[in-house]
Each structure stands twice: as structure tokens, then as C-alpha cells.
């Protein structure tokens with residue numbers, strides 16, 4: 001059967017791409033190749049993460065600054081509350097603004113000791129992302145996105161607590177939530193239902209992580225509370241020494257996930273690119289987007305494979 005990557009659906013699909021700031025010249029080249037390759041999909045925004053543990057702002061600042069100066073893309077800067085008093089965080093936000101940033105992904109962040117250790121706000125610092133959203137709102141009329149957790153945040157005792165925190169962030173002025181990555185679309189759908197029942201109506205944009213490296217993703221998932229279904233591991237089993245097939249499997253799986261989400265009515269996707277364009281490029285193409293800035297023409301029907309010509 002024809003799937004929802006038909007042209008009509010493709011024209012409604014919106015995407016955004018997440019990158020991390022490079023640590024050296026080679027990584028910088030890789031990042032810019034990826035940005036250049038993905039830019040023609042005309043993302044709503046491209047976001048740049050903030051150093052874990054509240055580490056230095058400079059790599060993020062330099063990256064968003066260059067995106068702002070050298071491209072027509074809208075940069076969004078991630079910003080965390082970790083390890084700094086409010087005035088310092090506010091100062092960083094103003095610096096981002098001065099290089100052209102109008103959109104923040106506002107986060108609490110994790111303690112410098114790492115995910116899982118107890119979070120203690122800096123004395124005089126923002127205690128959580130909701131306070132940071134309110135602080136940013138006080139500085140300017142920024143667009144603000146926040147994080148959401150379809151499998152709940154590991155620190156949340158239950159879904160009610162978790163969704164209450166999301167509600168606080170939205171009430172403080174955030175207009176979009178981007179989810180932690182997940183692999184089970186039923187989990188996402190149940191979460192969105194819970195969120196709507198709690199009176200939250202902003203887009204809950206699924207964060208899609210193509211599996212570039214199964215071992216790395218599994219380790220990260222364990223830390224952040226994302227479940228890794230058994231069928232997922234089985235699909236990568238035996239491909240440890242076969243990067244080419246791994247990439248094909250990763251694209252096939254992520255394409256399966258996003259096309260199923262489209263069928264469930266989702267039309268907005270955030271991709272964790274890991275600064276690599278190839279898999280995300282292929283997935284966007286399968287979603288019906290075209291890297292020449294357009295969407296599928298009527299003569300080209302991706303996803304209609306198997307349908308009568």
C-alpha cells in the first residue's frame with residue numbers, strides 16, 4: 001500500500017536538526033559538511049547543544065554564531081542551568097542574542113559528576129528548566145523549546161510528576177517540546193495522550209536518533225531511561241564488523257519509525273544528527289523531502305514501491 005510519504009503528506013513535514021559543537025578542526029569540517037548537506041531540506045531550525053555539566057559556552061557560541069553569519073538557517077542554542085548563578089546564565093543568553101540567536105532550547109542539564117547523580121542547583125542559580133524558561137522570557141521575546149521524556153525522566157517518580165514539570169515549562173513560556181530519543185512509537189503516542197490530558201497543547205516533537213553506533217546508543221539509552229527493545233538489538237546482531245550494512249539497517253529502521261509516526265499524524269521531526277548527514281539525509285528523502293529545497297513532485301512517489309505503476 002502507498003504510505004504517507006506521498007507528496008501531499010511530504011509538503012506538511014517539518015524537520016529540525018541537532019548538532020554538537022566541534023572539539024577540533026576535523027570535527028569542525030565534518031560538522032560543516034553535514035550542515036551544508038542538510039540545509040537544503042529547509043529545517044525549521046538547527047540546534048546546537050550545550051556542554052554537559054555546564055561546561056564552557058564558547059564552542060556553542062562559536063557554532064551558532066557561524067551558522068547565523070554564514071547561512072540562512074535559524075540557529076537555536078541549547079542552554080543549561082548547571083554550575084552558574086542566574087546572572088551568569090542570563091549573560092550567556094544575551095551573548096547568544098548578540099550573535100543572532102532568537103531561539104533557545106532551555107534545559108536544566110545534568111550535574112558535572114554525570115547523569116544519574118543528584119542535581120544540586122548552583123547557589124543563586126536556576127533550579128530547573130522551568131525557572132530558566134521564565135528567566136529567558138524576562139530577557140527578550142525568545143522562541144523557547146524544552147525537553148520532554150516519553151519514558152519519563154529518570155529522576156521523575158512517576159508520569160504525573162514528570163508531566164507536571166513539562167507543564168511548568170510550558171506555562172513559563174516554552175512553545176515546543178522536543179523528546180528524548182525513543183524506539184517504541186506506542187510509548188510516544190501514550191505519552192502525548194497523557195500530556196494532552198494534562199492540558200498541554202504545544203507540539204511534542206519526536207526526537208529521532210538514527211543508530212550510527214549500536215553499542216554507544218545502548219549505553220546512552222541506559223543512562224537516560226530510553227528502552228532498547230530486544231528486536232532492535234537483534235537487527236544489529238552480527239554486523240559489528242560491517243559498517244555499510246549497519247548504515248543501511250539504521251536508515252531502514254529510522255525510516256520505518258518516522259513513516260509510522262507520519263501515519264499516526266506526526267508531521268514535525270527533530271533529528272539527532274550526531275554531526276553526520278548521511279543517515280538523516282536518506283531518512284528525510286524517504287519522508288518525501290527533497291534536498292533541492294522542494295518536496296516530492298507528483299511524478300515521484302517515494303514509498304509507493306509495490307504499487308501499480
Ligand code: FAD
Pocket residue numbers: 048049050051052053054078079080105106107108109110127128129130146147148153155156157161162163165166169178179180181207
Ligand atoms: P527539567 O525539566 O528541569 O527536569 C527534568 C525532570 O526531572 C522533570 O520531568 C522532573 O520530573 C524531574 N525533576 C527535576 N527536578 C526534580 C526534583 N528536584 N525532584 C524530582 N524530580 C525532579 N543536556 C546538556 O547538558 N546539554 C544539552 O545541550 C542538552 N540538550 C538536550 C536536548 C533534548 C531535546 C533533551 C531531551 C535533553 C537534552 N539534554 C542536554 C539533557 C538534559 O539536560 C537532561 O535530561 C537533564 O537531566 C534534565 O533537563 P530538563 O531540562 O529536562 O530538566
